[in-house]
Amino acid sequence: MQQQQRTTKRPNGLGGPNLLGKPHRNKGSGEESPVELTPTPEEQLLGALLEANEALTSVLRVHDDIERIGIEREAMERSRQEIRLDRSVGFVPCRAVTVI
Secondary structure, X not given: OXXXXXXXXXXXXXXXXXXXXXXXXXXXXXXEEEEEOOOOHHHHHHHHHHHHHHHHHHHHHHHHHHHHHHHHHHHHHHHHHHHHHHHHHOOOOOOOOOOO
16 A cells, blocks of 8 residues: 655745655656645745734734733823822821711
């Protein structure tokens, strides 16, 4: 039984060569070697689309991180200002209330 040889190739062109499942016989050697295929225009476009998607996803992650950091900094600044306001009011003694 013949075993089909195929290496994986990502659509974006990364990875090993794309090999056809049909073996090709070398003349005289008796050995079988796989035939290399070139990617179709559709596969090339899909690869470019996947690369663009990866880049966009990465940029959106960075944007979300920056936005989150900004929100955290605003909250910290508000907290600092509120603490300063509380200290500027000074000490106001509380009276004990007795309930009958």
